[in-house]
Amino acid sequence: MRCPFCSHEDSQVKDSRPSEDGNAIRRRRQCEGCGARFTTFERVQLRELTVVKSEGRREAFDRTKLERSIAIACRKRPIASERIERLVSDIQRQIETSGESEIAAKHVGEMVMTGLKALDSVAYIRFASVYKDFTEAKDFEDFAGAVSEAGSS
Structure with missing residues (x-):
């Protein structure tokens, strides 16, 4: 594993746990080069996944991109990072097991x-x-109104 600090090729595993x-x-x-410590995560990947964009372009599924977009939506909300991680894992698992x-x-x-x-109506x-490309305040009002009505039913 390449060191993120000095780019040295070798590192030693000091601790491993689920x-x-x-x-x-x-x-x-x-x-082993600079002595810096860092954390890595190893996950099971069932198959190579490709995301097909609306204009037809294809790109490899990127879990980090998914985590980042969900984290941005949840920023400054009382949501534990473990819940966000669980949501990302659930989505990835659904995609991988779709066949x-x-x-x-x-x-x-x-x-x-x-x-x-x-998870959270504000993050939603x-x-x-x-995602829906809101262009004016009325779009927010309409969508928030629909969310509010659905929550009170």
Whole structure:
């Protein structure tokens, strides 16, 4: 494993244990070049996944990108990072077990929307504003009104 600090090729594993959700192995490593310590995570990947964008472009599924977009929607909300991690893992697992090697970006977005709706209504609206490309305040009002009505029924 390459050191993120000095780019030395070798590091030594100092500690290894399952992650919080049990879906990964957390490893503490020490660089043999500079002595710096860093953490890596090892996850099972069932198959290579490709995301098909709306314009037809294809790109490799990127778990980090998914985590980042969900974290942005949840920023400054009282949501534990473990819950966000669990949501990301659940979405990735659903995609991997679907049996398909390609998935439409729209479908991934819908999975995130479903997960955020159950997690936090503000994060749900934030994500929707980007996903559904809100262009004016009225879009927020309409969507928030629909969310509010659905929550009171």
